[in-house]
Amino acid sequence: MTRIDPHASHFVWSLPPKGGFSSWGGPAMKNFKPFRAGALVSKALAAIVLVASGSAFAQSITMASTTSTEQSGLFGYLLPEFKKASSLDIKVVALGTGQALDMARRGDADVLFVHDQVAEEKFVADGWGVKRYPVMYNDFILIGPKNDPAGTKGKDIVQALQKLAATHGNFISRGDKSGTHAAELRYWKLAGAEAAKGSGYKECGCGMGPALNIAASSGAYVLADRGTWLNFKNRADLAVLVEGDTKLFNQYGVMVVNPAKHPHVKSQDAQKFVDWVVSPAGQQAIAGYKIGGEQLFFPNAAQ
Structure with missing residues (x-):
């Protein structure tokens, strides 16, 4: 990935017109008085300094x-x-x-x-x-449908994931190597379901907001950070089902x-x-x- 420097400035210099500098202004150039190059350079540098100090x-x-x-x-x-x-x-x-x-x-x-x-x-x-x-x-929380078809509600994230794996409950994983995704994988491992999460397990490869939107539209479970959940508006039928487990510390x-x-x-x-x-x-x-x-x-x- 190439980093774009937000401080880069592009100075556009005009080329002389066809025929050279003498063609600028036509006959008026006959009255042109020579200038001191040093003074012009000093003024140009001063202008650049002024721009550099600006927004x-x-x-x-x-x-x-x-x-x-x-x-x-x-x-x-x-x-x-x-x-x-x-x-x-x-x-x-x-x-x-x-x-x-x-x-x-x-x-x-x-x-x-x-x-x-x-x-x-x-x-x-x-x-x-x-x-x-x-x-x-803050903390992570397990979000899911209010009717909780997998029976996950409580304070134990490991038991909740074991129930999801056993019932093949629909679960949306971030799948994006995020901190939330890393935590989720740790919990699956603790649940003994690292390689057998159930047929309802899906990875979206997306951020927290999009993952919540997918869960809301499909009635699925999802592990979320509490901060994003509290700011999330499109909750549909979703609710907090598991919270308060010390393992959910974030x-x-x-x-x-x-x-x-x-x-x-x-x-x-x-x-x-x-x-x-x-x-x-x-x-x-x-x-x-x-x-x-x-x-x-x-x-x-x-x-």
């Missing part, structure tokens, strides 16, 4: 993050608060965590905001990230991409975001994001 060169960094942080509406609330504090813009590319990590390995992102702790720690251990910072958490982390691997990475500006989001101001902003009075994410950088 065309507004400082920004690229963040590779999860679909859950975007589709829950968190970034729409959080990033304007960061800009007030820093004057930095953040361009978010929302992907599954696995794809976000791959994007960072290619050097196409400056900072990561994801939720697969095992993969994040390996990313840092392999030298791709500078340091991993825990930043916040931790998020932030990391600056290692400039030793990719020297073009804007590591200093990326670190400004990390420092802010784990600071009391950033943590308070996370806690302040609510839908219908319900808090979606819980800051825990200090823990």
